[in-house]
Amino acid sequence: MFPDVMASTWQLGIMIASGNEAPKSFMDSLPDPMKLDPATLIFVMVLVTCLFLFMKTVFFRPLVKVMDDREAEILSGASSRAEAATLVEGRQAEYAARLRELRARAFEHRKALAAVAGREKEALLAQARSAADAQRAAALAQLATAQEAAKVELLTQVEALSESMVQHLLRQA
Numbered sequence: 001m002f003p004d005v006m007a008s009t010w011q012l013g014i015m016i017a018s019g020n021e022a023p024k025s026f027m028d029s030l031p032d033p034m035k036l037d038p039a040t041l042i043f044v045m046v047l048v049t050c051l052f053l054f055m056k057t058v059f060f061r062p063l064v065k066v067m068d069d070r071e072a073e074i075l076s077g078a079s080s081r082a083e084a085a086t087l088v089e090g091r092q093a094e095y096a097a098r099l100r101e102l103r104a105r106a107f108e109h110r111k112a113l114a115a116v117a118g119r120e121k122e123a124l125l126a127q128a129r130s131a132a133d134a135q136r137a138a139a140l141a142q143l144a145t146a147q148e149a150a151k152v153e154l155l156t157q158v159e160a161l162s163e164s165m166v167q168h169l170l171r172q173a
Contacts, residue, residue: 031037
């Protein structure tokens with residue numbers, strides 16, 4: 001078909017150049033597209049087959065290799081992601097168990113510290129009470145001695161006053 005078109009186009013060019021009268025129209029000089037030319041058909045089939053084989057070896061094979069490599073990397077990434085997820089879950093469970101253990105220990109430690117603080121508080125209160133009782137007893141003893149001294153002094157003053165009154169009354173009488 002292609003050679004026929006070339007030949008008819010070439011003949012048309014020669015006719016126009018030579019001055020001969022051209023066929024009625026350019027379309028009349030073209031071959032009939034509905035007729036099958038076996039040589040052209042075989043040529044096209046061989047050309048398409050060669051093109052397919054060329055594309056398969058040069059383009060599609062490396063493309064398929066790249067796609068397979070990409071899929072393998074994706075699958076290995078998914079498996080490593082699953083391994084990492086199980087590792088993270090295990091570590092989270094270990095962390096939660098360790099955290100519970102530490103919280104229990106901290107609670108026991110706070111409880112022990114509160115008990116020690118309570119005992120120290122009671123000891124300090126007992127010590128303060130005993131010191132206050134000792135001070136109170138000392139103050140009471142000091143007050144009692146001061147009271148006795150005041151009594152003795154008042155008695156001596158009463159005696160001195162009564163004697164001075166007696167002397168004064170005796171002088172007036």
